[in-house]
Amino acid sequence: MTFRTRFAPSPTGPLHLGHAFSALTAFDMAQAAGGTFLLRIEDIDSTRSRPEWERQIHDDLRWLGLDWPEPALRQSDRLPAYRAALDSLWSQGLLYACSCSRRDIAEAASAPQEGAPLIGPDGPVYPGTCRGKPRSGPLPEGALRLDMARAMERLGPADITFTETGARTAPQVTARGMIDTVGDIVLSRRDFPGSYHLSVVLDDAAQQITHVIRGEDLFDATPIHVVLQRLMGLPTPGYHHHRLIRDEHGKRLAKRDDARALATYRAEGATPQDIRRLVGF
Known part of the structure; x- marks a missing residue:
């Protein structure tokens, strides 16, 4: 089966370095396997999701050099x-x-x-x-x-x-x-x-996701997902939970941390290659 993975951000704030690392990890793994990288917009939180953040997600990911089949799936649909x-x-x-x-x-x-x-x-x-x-x-x-x-x-x-x-x-x-x-x-x-x-x-x-690539903060939720897959007769993909990008105090990055937002780095003149170096590629 062809390798298929996804990056699934929520449009509730700006993408930061942690998002960049996750998206780049998934994209690079798909490229290496000759597979497909998909974007999914998880706008399940209707009270916090905003169209402007969704547009920013597309802009930031394109700037990083990522591409995917359009249109992106949106949970609200x-x-x-x-x-x-x-x-x-x-x-x-x-x-x-x-x-x-x-x-x-x-x-x-x-x-x-x-x-x-x-x-x-x-x-x-x-x-x-x-x-x-x-x-x-x-x-x-x-x-x-x-x-x-x-x-x-x-x-x-x-x-x-x-x-x-x-x-x-x-x-x-x-x-x-x-x-x-x-x-x-x-x-x-x-x-x-x-x-x-x-x-x-x-x-x-x-x-038809074959490989779920996401942060290790979601690792403990995976048995829940496997339970639901089995109950509903759905396939279980392979999982790859990667390390998290943290600040100098060891704290996981959050969307409210504007200092590490991709848009901030872009405005300061950073290149996609700079972002890759910053997250450890």
Whole structure:
């Protein structure tokens, strides 16, 4: 199968050196394999996504020397696919509605009898407050969670394996570990019919991605994605989680760090070759 990978930024701020490193890593790996590099715009956060940031993403990547087939896939165009997947999981009894606020979850998770709240790859592990809600009838609006215990009963830990070629070693996944340390993740929110976990899995399958190349900060989320792939009968790509670009204090770069935005370097006269050197190529 032809090597296909993607770079999937969110148009919520300027691209910085960390984005450049990730995009260049994916592009160079695709070029070396004679494959295809794709751009995907993950505008799932409708409250923060802006058209001007989307245009800036295209400009910065073109300036770096990257190219991709047009048009780029945009998550906001994929709502019917996300809803269809939610309908399917709901009909199988694998989802339940959740009305808890973040404050409700924090208070329940930190109750004295619970001890210190457990933090998983999706944030505080959900204490199961709404797990007993009815699961019949049409797909409800609002937040929906995956019942991880039912999912693992359906699959078993032997199915939650993936190939990792990057900076980390693929973990040994157990059913109890997924239930206790990941928990019932959100698959749909009140303001968007799909979460990051659901949309990224469906979009990778739709774009026939064979290799997911991304930062190691997303490594712990990969078993979640493999669970969803197995539940929905989708292929599991290979994964390559690369090192992160950090500042002089060892902190991962963020979009609010304008000093390291690509647009700032461009305005100061930097070349694409300068950017490659700065990120360690």
